[in-house]
Amino acid sequence: MNRNATVWLWRAASFAVAASFIALWQLIANLKLVSPVFLPGPDRAWTSLVRGFSNGDLGNKLAGTLEHMAYGWLAASIAGIAIGAIIGSSRIMRTYVAPSLEFLRPLPVSAIIPVAIAMLGLTQAMALFVIAFGAIWPIMLATIHGFAAVEPRLYEVARSLQMSRLAVIFKVALPSASPDILAGMRLSLTVALILSVVCEILAGLDGLGHWVLLSARAFRSADLFAGVILLGLTGYVTSVAMSMAEHRLLAWQAAQR
Amino acid sequence: MANAAKRFEVIPGQPRPQIAFTDVTLQLGGKTIIENLSLGVRPGEFLCVVGASGCGKTTALRLAAGLYQPTSGRVDFDGQLMLHPRREIAIVFQDYGKALLPWRTAAGNVSLALEAGGMPAAERPARIEELLRTVGLPGHAGKYPAEMSGGMQQRLQIARCLAQEPKTLLMDEPFGALDAMTRQGLQDEVLALVAASGATVIFVTHDLDEAIYLGDRVIGLLPHPGRIGIELAVNLPRPRDQLSTREHPEFLRLRRQLFDFIKAAEQ
Numbered sequence: 001m002n003r004n005a006t007v008w009l010w011r012a013a014s015f016a017v018a019a020s021f022i023a024l025w026q027l028i029a030n031l032k033l034v035s036p037v038f039l040p041g042p043d044r045a046w047t048s049l050v051r052g053f054s055n056g057d058l059g060n061k062l063a064g065t066l067e068h069m070a071y072g073w074l075a076a077s078i079a080g081i082a083i084g085a086i087i088g089s090s091r092i093m094r095t096y097v098a099p100s101l102e103f104l105r106p107l108p109v110s111a112i113i114p115v116a117i118a119m120l121g122l123t124q125a126m127a128l129f130v131i132a133f134g135a136i137w138p139i140m141l142a143t144i145h146g147f148a149a150v151e152p153r154l155y156e157v158a159r160s161l162q163m164s165r166l167a168v169i170f171k172v173a174l175p176s177a178s179p180d181i182l183a184g185m186r187l188s189l190t191v192a193l194i195l196s197v198v199c200e201i202l203a204g205l206d207g208l209g210h211w212v213l214l215s216a217r218a219f220r221s222a223d224l225f226a227g228v229i230l231l232g233l234t235g236y237v238t239s240v241a242m243s244m245a246e247h248r249l250l251a252w253q254a255a256q257r
Numbered sequence: 258m259a260n261a262a263k264r265f266e267v268i269p270g271q272p273r274p275q276i277a278f279t280d281v282t283l284q285l286g287g288k289t290i291i292e293n294l295s296l297g298v299r300p301g302e303f304l305c306v307v308g309a310s311g312c313g314k315t316t317a318l319r320l321a322a323g324l325y326q327p328t329s330g331r332v333d334f335d336g337q338l339m340l341h342p343r344r345e346i347a348i349v350f351q352d353y354g355k356a357l358l359p360w361r362t363a364a365g366n367v368s369l370a371l372e373a374g375g376m377p378a379a380e381r382p383a384r385i386e387e388l389l390r391t392v393g394l395p396g397h398a399g400k401y402p403a404e405m406s407g408g409m410q411q412r413l414q415i416a417r418c419l420a421q422e423p424k425t426l427l428m429d430e431p432f433g434a435l436d437a438m439t440r441q442g443l444q445d446e447v448l449a450l451v452a453a454s455g456a457t458v459i460f461v462t463h464d465l466d467e468a469i470y471l472g473d474r475v476i477g478l479l480p481h482p483g484r485i486g487i488e489l490a491v492n493l494p495r496p497r498d499q500l501s502t503r504e505h506p507e508f509l510r511l512r513r514q515l516f517d518f519i520k521a522a523e524q
Contacts, residue, residue, distance in 0.1 A: 153355040156324055160342040161373035161421065171369065175360045252360040255403040 040222040045229060048222035057211075062230055064207035068124075068196040069189075069238075072131025076192065077185055080136040084143025084181075089173060094148060105141065109134035109195060113202060127199035134195045135188040142184025146177025179253060182246045189242055193235050208234075273336055275300045275425060275457045276321050280330035282482075283316060290316045292482040293330070300424075303451060303458045305472035307465055307515065309523055313483025314461045318427050321459055322348050334425070344374060347418035351430040353410040357402040363389060363413050364398040370420035384420070392416040393446065408439040412446075419450065425457045433463070441499055444471060448497060465515045469508055470497055477518050487518045 022042050028034060029041030040048075052058030087093045087101075113130055120126035150173050158168045174181075200209030208227050215223035274297030283291045291313045298304050306314050319325045320332055323342040332339045334346065350356040357366050367385045376384065389398055392412040402410050411431060418426060428447075432440040448471060451458055462468050468475045472491050479486035489511055493502055502508055 255401040
């Protein structure tokens with residue numbers, strides 16, 4: 001009861017802070033401390049947001065970005081978990097492959113974009129490749145770690161039960177690594193969103209990135225801000241959804257704490 | 258070599274040993290852990306293995322499980338060379354917390370062994386319930402291991418091992434981490450379970466009283482490298498009783514003999 005009340009108090013406090021930031025923003029805009037050409041108030045941004053959705057423009061752009069993000073992230077997840085599982089479950093693979101990964105991992109994905117454009121052109125395929133390439137690292141590295149950290153005793157249990165290799169992967173290793181894998185997937189979600197926007201800007205693909213770029217070029221600051229707000233919301237909502245999925249899938253972990 | 262091999266030839270009127278070590282030597286990382294160990298365990302026998310820490314008790318058990326292969330010599334199970342672990346041989350590990358799947362409930366952990374044995378899904382729930390009842394965990398099917406006490410987790414591990422319907426049960430200091438009362442209760446339960454199933458048992462422990470209380474035979478190992486130092490037949494009446502068995506003159510005589518051996522081995 002008491003703990004509940006504290007939680008609500010903190011929640012109310014964080015809303016108050018957010019509200020005061022918006023109020024401050026409105027104040028700066030009203031006082032024209034920054035030219036209205038560059039900084040619309042929250043009122044104008046909101047109006048633009050509502051207008052964008054009512055005529056369907058913004059909805060289409062949002063759908064485009066979500067599509068890029070989802071395909072790239074899913075491709076990265078499937079490939080990352082598969083490759084991570086292969087590398088992580090073998091000590092030899094870890095020894096041979098891990099150093100190369102350490103070299104590739106810190107490579108900025110933006111450096112890959114010109115290569116991808118040269119090979120694939122300004123296409124959806126290029127965007128998919130770049131997003132997946134950027135988003136694969138957190139998932140793959142987390143999966144490698146998760147597979148390497150499986151309790152050896154459990155493998156002995158599996159051996160004494162004469163479980164098949166496939167059964168060991170799906171009943172022992174994968175569930176054991178799932179907390180790591182899901183954490184990696186959550187990190188990758190943010191990377192996927194960032195790269196979706198970058199690819200849309202660079203390749204002129206339909207999406208919020210493109211909308212933001214065009215609005216800025218046309219000095220439609222209210223539209224620009226509407227797009228930025230929508231991108232922020234997209235990041236927030238996907239991350240909350242992922243956390244909820246994690247919570248559900250890892251309910252067994254709650255018992256351990 | 259020839260001498261040791263002879264020990265386990267089938268003698269008319271005597272059953273073939275279910276597990277037979279013949280001149281087994283095991284080296285790990287250049288160190289000899291076990292040297293020239295020869296040992297036969299009869300079907301249905303309850304063999305206890307004691308010894309100071311580092312004498313290779315657990316290693317010997319892992320050889321019996323097929324988790325290790327000997328550097329030289331051979332380990333046979335039912336007259337066949339042991340090349341890999343097998344479902345007829347179940348192991349109860351000491352660290353029950355690590356040997357259970359934390360993401361599966363008690364029922365799910367027992368189910369793992371049934372799934373591995375190829376039991377159809379429809380038949381599993383009834384069997385799981387029966388096994389959990391056998392080990393004294395009825396009504397805990399939906400609990401995760403982390404929600405159970407140490408004694409309950411060890412019972413759960415025993416239930417999973419029973420689900421393998423093992424011919425041989427290998428137990429590696431299974432009660433070492435439990436308090437005295439829980440331990441005594443589980444000792445009697447294991448004796449009852451083993452008597453009911455007729456399984457052969459190799460039970461490793463550092464508790465000499467426990468070894469004599471449970472076993473038909475107690476083997477004491479000497480360290481560096483591990484080898485047999487003493488072998489005692491335990492001719493105490495069954496069923497054993499926590500009070501009267503432990504007060505039996507024969508129990509006290511064996512206990513004295515075993516203590517003297519361990520003391521001498523440590524010097």
